[in-house]
Amino acid sequence: MSTPQDLADLENRRRFLTHAGMGLGTTAMASLLSRSAHAESASAAKETGLPPGCHHAPKAKRVIFLFMAGGPSQMDLFDYKPNLDQYFKQELPKSVSQGQRVTAMTKGQTQLIASTKFKFAQAGESGLWMSELLPHLSKQVDKLCFIDSMNTDSINHDPGKTLFSTGSEIPGKPSMGAWLSYGLGTLNKDLPDYVVMPSAFWGGKVNVQGLYSRLWGSGFLPSKHQGTSFQTAGDPVLFLSNPRGVNADVRRRMLDSLGVLNQKHFAEIGDPEIQTTIAQQEMAFRMQTSVPELTDISDESAETLAMYGPDVDKPGSYARNCLLARRMAERDVRFIQLFHRGWDHHSKLPPNLIAQCSDVDQPTSALLADLERRGLLEDTLVVFAGEFGRTIYCQGTLTHDVYGRDHHPRCFTALIAGGGVRGGMRYGKTDEFSYNIVENPVHVRDLHATMLHLLGIDHGRLTFPYQGLDQKLTGVNPSRVVTEIFA
Structure with missing residues (x-):
């Protein structure tokens, strides 16, 4: 038999999951809409000959x-x-x-x-x-x-x-x-x-x-x-x-391994910020050559x-x-x-x-x-x-x-x-x-x-x-x- 405290805890869990679900849903929807907008932009660019994202010819x-x-x-x-x-x-x-x-x-x-x-x-x-x-x-x-x-x-x-x-x-x-x-x-x-x-x-x-x-x-x-x-x-x-003892080859292997883990994490929860993290880590690696x-x-x-x-x-x-x-x-x-x-x-x-x-x-x-x-x-x-x-x-x-x-x-x-x-x-x-x-x-x-x-x-x-x-x-x-x- 459920006690009043059990019911209160259940209600708290339901409220949390409901609210969290709405929050994650909103985030996911914004991400999907953003991707959709960029996909439409790329498609429009092919049709119009304009650079991606442009609504008219840029100066x-x-x-x-x-x-x-x-x-x-x-x-x-x-x-x-x-x-x-x-x-x-x-x-x-x-x-x-x-x-x-x-x-x-x-x-x-x-x-x-x-x-x-x-x-x-x-x-x-x-x-x-x-x-x-x-x-x-x-x-x-x-x-x-x-x-x-x-x-x-x-x-x-x-x-x-x-x-x-x-x-x-x-x-x-x-x-x-x-x-x-x-x-x-x-x-x-x-x-x-x-x-x-x-x-x-x-x-x-x-x-x-x-x-x-x-x-x-x-x-x-x-x-x-x-x-x-x-x-x-x-x-x-x-x-x-790179810190002492870490060269470009070591950094590359580390990022490859980290990328596998991040992709697995993304497959589990679908947070678009994980993809951002992967992209930024790769950019940082390329910047080690381009910025100097x-x-x-x-x-x-x-x-x-x-x-x-x-x-x-x-x-x-x-x-x-x-x-x-x-x-x-x-x-x-x-x-x-x-x-x-x-x-x-x-x-x-x-x-x-x-x-x-x-x-x-x-x-x-x-x-x-x-x-x-x-x-x-x-x-x-x-x-x-x-x-x-x-x-x-x-x-x-x-x-x-x-x-x-x-x-x-x-x-x-x-x-x-x-x-x-x-x-x-x-x-x-x-x-x-x-x-x-x-x-x-x-x-x-x-x-x-x-x-x-x-x-x-x-x-x-x-x-x-x-x-x-x-x-x-x-x-x-x-x-x-x-x-x-x-x-």
Whole structure:
């Protein structure tokens, strides 16, 4: 005869198995739907002649995303406002600020206008205005599209970087590179689809914001689509080298044996992550050869090394990472993301901005020129942006040579080149204070939709079933493709 405790235990077991079954069923269904979508994509590719995963003919096949973490000051670098000197140290008109949200760092303070101390000049055949802080990049201006009307939802760094990287302020969603790996598949069997390279930083940096692996994570997508982070010192990828006493033959036999066990485990429980583990272990084995060859720049000419500047000799520097990004583009890595930190200038902006631009100006220019001369720029989309912009009003001490700026999500500038984008142009417009957008706003999600379109993807059709919703990089918010910037 069953006791009340026996019945309670039985009920608990029934509830657990029911709920677990539903959970496993949902996971399996998502996996099957994902495989079905990829099978349909492959079938459609044969019928239409399009590359696998593409909904229309792509202009680009890969992306290099140069992320300036911290928020570069658009009015000191790109968004030239020549009449602002006359407003220096005057309060920003209420008709401009409109009571809009500010951070706690400047809440309640008088918003005194700080016009830039840096000079601007027209560059290239297009005659676009560029700051004196970017003399090398100014030479590439005819390759660049300046989107001056970028805007975002986020006024703080963590949600801002998360939104730019994943399309959502809520952590845990797949990153841009993970979506591309999932949607388009691999171009190179010996290197990851998605590589991340944070720049090393040395003394003198201020307000260096943290980076988190979720910014290049796979979220609810299969984990094989997550970014592989290259280290700034030692092995480029953790545990790339074999331990003492283990050679390539031993490693191969070990992986073969482990693969048999994993396949047996997969046959028993059907967890798709087991197949991911097998695939990633095989990729790691191939990377033991491909990554050292990739990161060995001894075969680069002296002329090429000089293009990228003196820091190219420093492993982990932004300059070295730009050169590696070009080498990855040659080897068809799908999504390459560089993170350069230190752009959060709440005080002493002029000297700190000079240092930051010294880091990135020549290498970014060299990357564009190097891609072009090798015939890679036409199908490589290069994006240069931070998570938001800076305020025209000062934070802290204000003189012509000393000022800081707070976070400003309402307008900032992103640069785009290559991959079907028209160079030598500006898109969007801000008011005379670089505070509000007055023409052609472009939200971060619009940029995502535009990037996907250039890669041959309809952003509304790149989906993954999760939590009862067909999830997308651009989310449920209305997003548009900015076709006006297309070549």
